[in-house]
Amino acid sequence: MGWIVRLPFFVILMGLGSVAMIVPAAHAAIMEDFGTMRVFFYGFILFSILTLMIGLATAGYAPRSIARSQLIGLLAAFTALPVMFAIPFYEAVGNTTFLNAWFEMVSSFTTTGATVYDTAARLTPSLHLWRGLVGWMGGLLVWVTAVSIFAPMNLGGFEVRATGSAGGGATGSFTQIAQIADPSERLARYTMTLTPIYMGLTVALWIGLVIAGEFPYIALIHAMSTLSTSGISPIGGLYFAASQFWGELLIFCFFAFALSRLTFSRGLAGERDQGLRRDPEFITALVLIGTVTLLLFLRHFIGTAEQAGPADLKDIFSALWGALFTVTSFLTTTGFESRLWEGATEFSGLSTPGLFLIGLALIGGGVATTAGGVKLLRIYALYRHGEREQQRLLHPSSIGGGGKDARRIRKQGAYISWVFFMLFALSIAAVMLMLSLTGVQFETSMVLAVSALSTTGPLAVVAAEAPIAYSGIPDAAKAILAFAMVLGRLETLAIIALFNPEIWHR
């Protein structure tokens, strides 16, 4: 099996992607949808052979820097692999353009979950399964690469706490006494560690949702899109889910895995084990969720009190739950909307506060989770820095406490977070500008830019004044959005790190 590990990273991913096509093929066979079955099975054969040939051709390939080649491989995975995923999808749908199919696959694989197929019935169940599966694989890829590729290179949020510089790479100085793990070795090891956890969690949620009364097939896709925070749904959202409240409660619990890496991979990246209760990301997430939920709820509550008499307890509870679930869902960049969310807005008669959700999606979930956005750790670093600066206004020569780590987060961490934050903001501006050039309206382009960069596809439907349909935007805009999704998924810093002369240095 050793030779598989030595293949270029992209070839391995391609192989896994082609093998995954068996799943929708099998599903279609059971559903007696033989047309779809044939397309995906042929896809499996075609791409397996292609992978095999590329694999043979590149078997002796020895890159100068494995870390760099993996980073490039990752970039290629998010841009080129969707083309492969899109080919059977395009064939199976039949009445769509290839651009749409490609957009759909990019959006799934980057765990964005934006769909150009507004009516869920336009796709067969097997195609929905394929979308979900691609999103799920994208999520797994993020889990594994975050710890095995980004962490040693101090990227993807790890740079906030790291002692070295961002993108610097793990060049240890202990080569005499210790063996430095080969990047592909590391990748293989973390894949073996994390895949069973990811799969197990998905299966657990699947079973849970089925017990709550969901149809198994819908439950599976919802479970996969919750774990990967893609927010893909075969039925147009949780609003139509049969599991109702209990299903939402279950999904809500599994959002925790997008809030902090410590929920599933404690101690993997080699830092100190500090426990979830003291994890800054988790605490930040809880504070954010609590505050925003309360604000939304109070807004609704006061709105009701002004208009009508006292609301009954059930309405209050459902408004609270609707706000809590939706807020958490958007913070984790999943984008599921609670079935009580509409009720919450209706019960007060106030419109949906979309800007809240845009802000939450921008903040995003935890570092090295499937969530996108700016990431909680960076927000935490910026908050700490701001707090410290206020103290320094009172006592200019005072020294902040909290330990060495806290000091590093406040100084270097906040600095690099600010750099990232500005890059993110500039990306939003750039994407908005480009979208506007293609003729999209200003507000629409803003919502679309945020939803693409934070990988929260459903944001477009919920956050804007009137729901935005991805099918209605020009083709050029779709391509721009697809690239924005890749940018949001990989994070600007990682792409900039690729241009770091140190990496290309011979």
Place this chain on the structure above:
Amino acid sequence: MKVIICGAGQVGWQIARHLSGEKNDVTVVDFNPELVRRATDTLDVQGVAGFASYPDVLDRAGASDADMVIAATHSDEVNMVTCQVAHSVFSVQRKIARLRAQNYLDPAYADLYRRNHLPIDVVISPEREVAEAALQRLAAPAAFDTESFLDGRAQLLGIMIDADCPVINTPLRQLTDLFSTLRAVVVGIRREGALFVPSAGDQIFPDDECYIFADTEDTTRTLEIFGKIHSKQERIVIVGGGNVGLGVALALEARTERVRVKMIEKNRECAERAADALDRTIVLHGDGLDSALLEEANIATADAVLAVTDDDKTNLLAAVRSKEMGCRMAISLVNDPTLTPLMGPLDIDAYINPRATTVSSILRHIRHGRVRGVYSIGDAEAEVIEAQVLGTSPIAGQCIKDIDFPEGTLIGAVMQQGEIVRPTGETRIEEGNVIAIFAMSDDVAEVERLLQVSIDFF
């Protein structure tokens, strides 16, 4: 008694001076021959140059027939190993080690120093003791010297008598009649630089420095009678964030009443360490003598400034500058005992002498009988000895007036069955009582003899 002192630095030298002055057989061991020579030149001690924890060095110092090893080198680890070697190789009975690192002093790990683990009988920590002394000074801001005795139930207060003190020019006998319920005794008076033990007919004059033994409950009342107002301290500035400053700040943070503490530390690393350990205290980085920084620490409204850096001159100047900028009280750490007369002219309210505190804590383990505490006053002019009275002691079962105490001694307080009793001539000392005796240096040996086992016993 034969004593080996490892380390001829500040603490070691001071202990050697004290012990050799009391006719003990003292050997000083230090890595630095220069320091050893300094000790042998100025003191009646022997010297061995070498690494203190090496068995052969200890052997040369005569460890095989030594009664006690005091390990006071700069390194905690060397001190520990020295005690272990002295125990395992030479079977020395009593081992005292100085440990500075707070991590070794955590009460949770006190088990470490048991006989079959790391055989250290007594752990002394100068920084911690100085921090405690500083806290005591803060607790009694009107007194220039304080120390607690009898499990904290009685206090020795050193008070400067002002001209408006209500009890001046009155014989002490009259004072006793006047305040018959007050459990306080004047045990010593320093007049024009000379310390003496007062008799009943003596009077207190302005500019006297009085040492008073008082029940802790009566401390405030005693201070009021002597014309000092007890004020609360809410804003404290600490100059120096080393072990002493950090210890004081930690203790102040642990108090229930809210105390606002600001700390000034020059060394950035030291300041960061202090900031990490402290929660509410604001740590400022910079020179404690810088008036801009003192202003930032809001010195003008501070109730007290505590100058505890490792440099005497910095401490004195920081204290003077703070007083000049409006701080109400200044306490300074002074290593050099010859600087103490400067306190008056510099208007520094109180001082802490780290040597006195450390030496006191070591002395209590050297004294004979059941000595529980010893406090050295001034530049070894007098001592306060707290001791349990043994049944075999010549003073047990006698009234105080019948005991043949030397001229320069006075009983400050007696604790009988957990009760503090103000000693009078009729008070009978029973076996098991704890007494606190104020004794001039020349009479310490005689007091020890009284506390020891009497000849009749054999």
